[in-house]
Structures are given as C-alpha cells and as structure tokens.
Amino acid sequence: MENQKSSSSLKAVVAVLAILLVGSLVYIFKMSSDAEIVQTELKSTMTEKESVMKDLQELKATYDAAIAENTTMSEELIQERDKVVNLMDDLNKSKGDVASMSKYKAQFLALQSNMKTLMAENEGLKKQNVTLTTQRDSTVVVLGESKKYNEVLVGQNQELSKTVEKGSKLTVLNTKTSAYKLRSSGKQIETDKASRADILKVSFTIAENQIAKSGDKTYFVQVIDSKSNVLGDKKTESFGEKSLTYSFATTVKYENKTVNVSQDLPGKDFAKGTYFINVFDKDELVSKTSFTLR
Secondary structure (H helix, E strand, O other): OHHHHHHHHHHHHHHHHHHHHHHHHHHHHHHHHHHHHHHHHHHHHHHHHHHHHHHHHHHHHHHHHHHHOOOOOHHHHHHHHHHHHHHHHHHHHOOOOHHHHHHHHHHHHHHHHHHHHHHHHHHHHHHHHHHHHHHHHHHHHHHHHHHHHHHHHHHHHHHHHHHHHHHHOOOEEEEEEEEEEEOOOOOEEEEOOOOOOOEEEEEEEEOOOOOOOOEEEEEEEEEEOOOOOEOOOOEEEEEOOEEEEEOEEEEEEEOOOOEEEEEEEEOOOOOOEEEEEEEEEOOEEEEEEEEEEO
C-alpha cells in the first residue's frame, strides 16, 4: 500500500515538473519572439530614418545646384534649402521611433513638393533668361552693324563733302604780268626795261565751274619786287589768325562762266630784277607767276 502511495506521489511530482518545464519553454519562446519582433521593428525604423535622411540630402543637393546658377529666385531657394537643413538636424537628433519617423516623412514630402514647384519656376526663368540673352545679343549685333553702316555713310558723306568743296573751288589760270611804258596819248607800249616802265599789268583767268557758287568774287594780288618790297597799296587783310599784305584787290562778278581779269598797277622807279606775283583767294594762294625787268 505504501509503495503504491509513493509511486503516485512521484508521478504527481513528475507531472508538475513537466508542466512547469513546458510553461517555461513556452515563456522563453514567447520572450524570444517578442525580442525578435522588437529588433525587427527597430531595424526597420532605423532603415526608414536613413532613407529619409538620404532623400533630404538629395533634396539639399538639388537646391545647392539651383542656387549656384544665381537666378532671380536664389533667395527663395536658399530659404527652402535652410528648411531642409533644419529638418536634417532634427532627424539626426531623433530616436527614430515610428511616430517621429511618420512626422519627418510627412515634412519631407511637403518640402519635396515645394522643391518641385520652385524648380519648375526656376527652369522657366532660366529659359526666359536664355531668350532675353539671345534677343540682347541679336540687338547688339544689329546695333553694331547699324553703327558700322552709319560710320560708312558718315565717311562717304564727308568724302563727298570734301569732293564737292574741292570741286566748287574756282581755278585761276594763265596768270601773267608785263611792264608797259605809258605814252602821253594814253597808248601803252610793252617793255622789259625797268627804267622805261610806268605800269605793271597783271592778268589772270577764272575758269568755268558749274557747281561753284556764283556771285562777287574778290581776289587779293601781291606784287613783290626784286628787293622783296610789296608794291601798290600795301594794305593788310586779316583772315583769322593769318594776315596778308597785298598790292591791290580786284572783285569780279562770277556767273559760272570763264572770266578774264586784268588790272594795272602804276608805279615809278621800278627796280631791275625778278618780280613775283601771287594771287590769293582770301588767305589761300591760288596762282603765282614771275617776270624780270632789266
């Protein structure tokens, strides 16, 4: 009887131990499974944090590149980039729990949406700048060509003006001077002796010129003897900073036709030697000649 009771007690103890062992194993398994779940969740959360950080870094790089192009939107781009940098700092400091990661991901998506909008506007401005630059360059080219064309026209006009001015000047030809003895009858006898000369006759021809201005023309004649004396009136006329001492002035009415001019210069005691005759249009020497008395 006692042996049967001992055997029953032993079985009861073994049964209890078995139940305890099974419960312990179940508890250990459950704890292990929970730890694995927590580890998996933690690993998943950290991976998501790294992913959001990577996305934020790419977002910042996009802003940096756009800001470097120095468009008119640079200030707005800098402000948005600073928001990205601030979010990156907050993300670095976070524990990476599920709730905070959800918040950071939502903020990233909002910043990403803003970035797309700003990038589209920035690209539009860049295209406008390219168009404006092209138009400006085209305008510069056109203006440059116009300037060159105007310079050519100005040069041609100046040359034409010079040609017209040169062509409109009157030409004085056939300047001659001879000495004459004046008889009591008034008849003039040509001579080449100084002792017999009473007057010097100066003559020249104004050539025909159809483009010259018609009207009264005055010429100043200068007769210089062999001793460098200016004969005749010895009057002085000023032309700006220049002055001219002349023997006589003669005025003719010019009507674009050939005109022969002749005038006598009376004198006495003419010196022997070579005489020089200069014809001036104002202060410009237009003709000259010489002759000799013996």
